[in-house]
Amino acid sequence: MFKVLMASALIFAAALPVGAQEVRSGSVRISQNYVAYVCTNDVGGTLTLRTGPGTNYKKIRQIPAGNKITVIGYTTGSDGFEWFRVNFRKKEGWVRSDYVCNY
Numbered sequence: 001m002f003k004v005l006m007a008s009a010l011i012f013a014a015a016l017p018v019g020a021q022e023v024r025s026g027s028v029r030i031s032q033n034y035v036a037y038v039c040t041n042d043v044g045g046t047l048t049l050r051t052g053p054g055t056n057y058k059k060i061r062q063i064p065a066g067n068k069i070t071v072i073g074y075t076t077g078s079d080g081f082e083w084f085r086v087n088f089r090k091k092e093g094w095v096r097s098d099y100v101c102n103y
Contacts, residue, residue: 033072036084039101040065047100049093053083060093069100 038047046062054077063069073085074097082097 033070034102035068036071036086036100036102038063038065038067038069038095038099039103040099047095049086049088049091049095051093053077053085053094054079054081057094060091061088063088063095069095071100 040047042065045065047065049060049063050057051060052058053075056078067088069084070087071084072087072092075083075085077083083094084097084100086093086095086100
């Protein structure tokens with residue numbers, strides 16, 4: 001059993017991209033530079049990409065639900081919400097983490 005666990009751990013570690021770093025989002029660990037998706041509660045909904053981690057920051061663009069984004073970091077904003085720093089179509093900005101999922 002121990003050999004199986006060790007082999008699984010080695011395979012998992014080898015599967016991480018070079019330079020990927022683990023970060024913690026609440027009680028969940030995530031790897032930086034991982035692909036996620038915009039998940040809104042509305043059909044046809046969008047998520048606002050902003051210049052900083054909070055609603056007081058300037059809007060960059062709207063990302064339609066279902067689109068892929070790359071998470072590159074996170075922080076807790078002054079509003080108390082957790083925000084992910086993301087890349088979307090060569091634009092970098094911040095989105096609320098509760099509208100991001102990993103289908």
